[in-house]
Amino acid sequence: MQLTHRSKPKVLNVKAALSLATCALLGVNPVAAQGEGQSTEPWSFDTAVLFYSEADRVSALEAMVSATKEFDDQHFLNLKLTLDTLTGASANGAVAQPHAQTFTRPSGQGQYQITPGDTPLDDTFKDTRVQINGQWTQPLGQHLTGSVGGHLSKEFDYLSLGFNANVGYDFNQKNTTATLGFSHFKDTFSPIGGIPKPFASMGIGDSNAPNWDGDFAATRLTDQDDKNTTDILVGLTQVINRRMVTQFNYSYSVVDGYQTDPFKILSVVDGQGISQDLVYESRPDKRTKHSVFAQTKYHFGDSILDLSYRYMWDDWQIKSHTLDSRLRIKLDGGYTIEPHVRLYSQTAAQFYQPFLHQGQLMASFASADYRIGAMDTYTLGLKMGMRLKDGNKLAVRLEYYSQRPKDSGFTQPGALAEQDLYPGVDAVILQMSYSF
Amino acid sequence: MINKMNVLIATSVILLASGCTNLGVQPWERDLLAQEGMSLNNPVDNALDDHIYFSKEASSGGKSFGGGGCGCN
Numbered sequence: 347m348q349l350t351h352r353s354k355p356k357v358l359n360v361k362a363a364l365s366l367a368t369c370a371l372l373g374v375n376p377v378a379a380q381g382e383g384q385s386t387e388p389w390s391f392d393t394a395v396l397f398y399s400e401a402d403r404v405s406a407l408e409a410m411v412s413a414t415k416e417f418d419d420q421h422f423l424n425l426k427l428t429l430d431t432l433t434g435a436s437a438n439g440a441v442a443q444p445h446a447q448t449f450t451r452p453s454g455q456g457q458y459q460i461t462p463g464d465t466p467l468d469d470t471f472k473d474t475r476v477q478i479n480g481q482w483t484q485p486l487g488q489h490l491t492g493s494v495g496g497h498l499s500k501e502f503d504y505l506s507l508g509f510n511a512n513v514g515y516d517f518n519q520k521n522t523t524a525t526l527g528f529s530h531f532k533d534t535f536s537p538i539g540g541i542p543k544p545f546a547s548m549g550i551g552d553s554n555a556p557n558w559d560g561d562f563a564a565t566r567l568t569d570q571d572d573k574n575t576t577d578i579l580v581g582l583t584q585v586i587n588r589r590m591v592t593q594f595n596y597s598y599s600v601v602d603g604y605q606t607d608p609f610k611i612l613s614v615v616d617g618q619g620i621s622q623d624l625v626y627e628s629r630p631d632k633r634t635k636h637s638v639f640a641q642t643k644y645h646f647g648d649s650i651l652d653l654s655y656r657y658m659w660d661d662w663q664i665k666s667h668t669l670d671s672r673l674r675i676k677l678d679g680g681y682t683i684e685p686h687v688r689l690y691s692q693t694a695a696q697f698y699q700p701f702l703h704q705g706q707l708m709a710s711f712a713s714a715d716y717r718i719g720a721m722d723t724y725t726l727g728l729k730m731g732m733r734l735k736d737g738n739k740l741a742v743r744l745e746y747y748s749q750r751p752k753d754s755g756f757t758q759p760g761a762l763a764e765q766d767l768y769p770g771v772d773a774v775i776l777q778m779s780y781s782f
Numbered sequence: 783m784i785n786k787m788n789v790l791i792a793t794s795v796i797l798l799a800s801g802c803t804n805l806g807v808q809p810w811e812r813d814l815l816a817q818e819g820m821s822l823n824n825p826v827d828n829a830l831d832d833h834i835y836f837s838k839e840a841s842s843g844g845k846s847f848g849g850g851g852c853g854c855n
Binding site: 392393394396398408410412424426428430473475477499501503504506510518519520521522527529533535577579583584585586587588589591593595597599635637638639641643645650654656658664666668674676682690692695717718721723743747749771775777779 | 805806807808809811812813814815817819820822825826827829830833834835838839840841843844845846847852853
């Protein structure tokens with residue numbers, strides 16, 4: 347795609363530097379790597395920076411560099427580096443109260459106060475993450491393509507290792523492709539302060555007191571825990587006609603291991619809706635998910651419609667619908683604009699409860715995390731792209747994302763009736779992409 | 783419920799696959815399909831979106847693997 351190489355010497359220098367860095371990562375000589383009979387196609391790079399910001403809550407900055415090279419006829423290597431950093435406040439699961447509330451930080455070191463009527467947010471949410479992905483794709487026969495990949499993601503308190511393998515079979519003059527994919531992840535979570543005991547009461551007190559460390563340790567189960575995720579994906583891609591292509595996927599996923607959020611708690615309220623206790627949440631350690639996904643693209647001539655739908659269901663009794671539509675409109679001068687609408691709706695997990703009642707028979711599992719409660723969300727966005735004179739591509743995407751948690755029919759006793767237990771969350775997403 | 787869904791999915795896939803032989807284009811009719819905007823996958827945007835929605839909602843994957851990957855949620 348590099349039509350002219352004379353302009354933009356700075357960009358070429360960046361590309362040369364990134365190519366050298368990629369070769370260094372692979373441990374190969376960039377010149378020697380292009381031996382006789384091998385492709386001389388240069389590395390191509392897709393880069394992006396994304397800024398995500400919720401009003402009064404979490405902000406995230408994410409940068410991604412994806413490098414792809416064709417080493418031989420249809421033999422592709424893709425390497426991807428992702429860096430992100432998160433800061434801000436996250437709902438801790440407790441309900442708002444007519445009085446001020448005090449909570450202990452997840453580390454056990456220090457406390458934070460929430461003013462009357464406010465949704466309790468833990469403002470110590472902070473993390474930095476590095477992710478590396480590699481994917482090798484090549485033909486395995488006249489109609490068969492294979493692909494294998496590895497994944498590593500490291501945060502201060504979290505490690506995820508994974509691999510995947512996929513095969514695709516083309517038939518019907520390559521108008522139909524059947525795919526089968528498998529992936530497995532092993533994640534290890536070692537949060538600061540350790541893993542809390544399910545339903546243990548959060549201690550509130552002076553963390554400098556001599557007995558504090560012992561009292562806090564009594565609420566902890568262990569230092570770390572892990573989970574395994576296995577996914578199987580079966581897909582069919584079909585060219586319908588000269589203007590239309592479709593895809594159908596079925597995914598089966600089993601997550602086995604620690605899935606509780608160690609930072610989330612529940613309020614235990616009395617008959618007047620006043621909080622009497624705060625207890626750590628507990629989720630099942632097994633979750634089986636299914637999803638069906640359909641996507642179609644239609645070329646109108648000056649615009650392309652991208653429409654997709656996903657239905658997901660699992661044994662936590664969560665069901666969700668996702669409808670996503672984009673219309674890429676071609677303008678003069680190499681410009682494109684792409685409006686985007688995404689609608690999402692989910693039902694609550696069987697064990698979701700916005701709070702617990704004092705004296706109620708304790709269930710095996712309970713969580714007040716609104717992200718597994720009933721919720722609708724929508725995203726409205728606009729992406730503007732341009733092709734530069736040297737063939738490189740630049741794009742800017744601005745989106746508005748809104749979460750609207752819903753009441754699943756829980757009665758709010760006494761003082762809770764006056765509180766907003768399902769506050770909405772609004773976020774802005776800004777992304778800049780550059781491909782060269 | 784799940785068994786019925788599995789049968790429905792399997793039947794749909796078989797019907798779709800058998801009906802596929804009547805669909806498609808000749809190699810010289812791929813001019814529009816070969817355009818960049820017709821690719822079913824936009825890896826960078828999809829990866830960034832998946833990360834956001836994986837962290838903020840109870841569903842993930844579908845288009846591709848929705849497995850573990852980070853402690854973001």
